[in-house]
Amino acid sequence: MATTDRQATTMALAHALSAAERGLAVIPLSRTKLPALRSPHRDDPDPADPPCHGECGRFGHGAYDASTDPARIRALFAAAPWATGYGIACGLPPHHLIGVDLDTKTGTDACAALRELALRHLFTLPATVVVLTPSGGRHLWLSGPPGVVVPNSAGRLAPGIDIRGAGGYLVGPGSRTEHGVYTTAPGTAHLAPAPCPRALLRLLLPPPRTPHRPSPASAGRHGRGLVRFVLGAHEGRRNTRLFWAACRAYENGIGPALVASLVDAALRTGLTEREARATIASAARLTGRRP
Template identity: 30%
Template sequence: MTPAEPPLSLAKQFAARGWHVLPLSPTSKRPLANCSQCQITGATHRIETCPCLPRGRWCHGVRTATTDAERLTAWWQRQPDAVPGIAAGPSGLVLIDLDAHDEELPQHPATELVPGHDLSSTGINWSSVITGMHTLVVLAQLHGGPEPWPADPAHQPLVVATPSGGRHLWYQAPANGLRQAIGELGWQIDIKAGWNYGIAPGATTGAGTYRVLSGTHAAPGQMPDWLAREVVRVASTRPRHHPHATRPADRSRTTAANYLTTVISRGATRLTGLTDGRQRALAALAYQAGGLLTWSGLPESHVVSWLITAGEASGLPTRVATRIVRRALANGMRQPLQGPARSLRGSAAHA
């Protein structure tokens, strides 16, 4: 498969392997626009019953993804320069998107680099953490592995270099019902799953070509167990059977509340200094706060208000900040975390 391969040919190759394909804009990398009827604000029809889909139109973005070669041909005859995208969930895949944006490290990386993990005692050289790939290496080391994926073929993803210098890791989905998770696994790491999509490996956009570095298109590997657990933890759409986080005893409840308050305060300070990546940073902060909410004993309404205010202070519109906070906080609450006992003991000792 060569970088210059025609888009339709590339789309058909993936469709033949069972990967569901949709057409994307070569400039914005977003799904092509809906028809005029589906663009009407407040349209009442449900996506599942939209008459455009059985008629072979590309309305409703990723929902239109298909493996039908005739439909792909018709689409690319109408839009020859469209870029093939891959719908993750329908294809049975998860894309781990490792960014390499020019973005400052979180102000307090020990608690903010990998939400839900306290890295204070790891001795990590923070100056060496520059991209999402480095964050994934840190996460792997927390689980006892020196690399983000083992060397055996069963766990090899399809690895793609993005034009911006990042990496796409395509894996078999470790579970059904996963969703997109932006920044919730770690700094500069996005998970594309469910009704989300990625640029097809080998495709070319206005920014450049998504070059395949290693792995096989025919059968991307399964995630190693530790990575599968982490992905399911942050990208699950439903709560699973696991012990719920418990509120600390009265003696330490104030300290627990202070811990979450400090996490939010530090995150808010970092948000105000960002020009890029504010939505991603707010989502990661809200997700972490959601995981710690029950443990902290703080009222949910207070935390929601603080987070929305932090988003607004960074320059995000209220509507956008509210949407991000409510969704990410709810996702975090479905995956409750226990705060670091070490910090509680230390704080109690100084009380």
């Protein structure tokens, strides 16, 4: 490895550890902005269903490897000595980060499009962390409410506006890529991610789907799969997994029948009954069903 690459890796690790001190879970990235560690399941003959998100204990699961633990972060970077940047996982506590990526490569003015959305839907963008990309784009950091899963999207709000939510990541400031270095905009480095305006949050969430009534047999199989999905949750992802499973259950018309099993599974992962029932109720509201 060239000296400059070693320096870039050292700096990326230092920036990643600093971000972790602020409660931001991180992973190493390559110069291409992709996770530096390849999936350990890339040669598996039969993909897991649901897919492995780190339950196997090995590195290489992208944003699902992200951690705030300094020892784990050092181990991740030690396994990827070619890393020159770091990614910040979105959707995880305590910030439940939502990234608004304003691109410049589409030939449109994404900043103007976001301002137009703010005027049309009556919200104000708060002062928050802004990261400048080498191509001239901007990443706005916002925090979401606990128990609400914001999905990733590209251009759904408007051309040039991408959203990084649960399962996604943002390139952290200080990262060096093929096109340059990501930096924090002047005057924003000291800020914490500001709460996402409610009107904007509603735009980021998918519309509730009309539930269908599966046959009792298929509902039973599907329900067991959702319960197993919750049981496989690690600390830091328990609410996210429970919320996802509860949404799927209500969308498929088996939510009320599955509440007790989901609560029991959540208790086994370490959540309290109050936390579990609140998360399930949030999923019921989001999908248009009464808890």
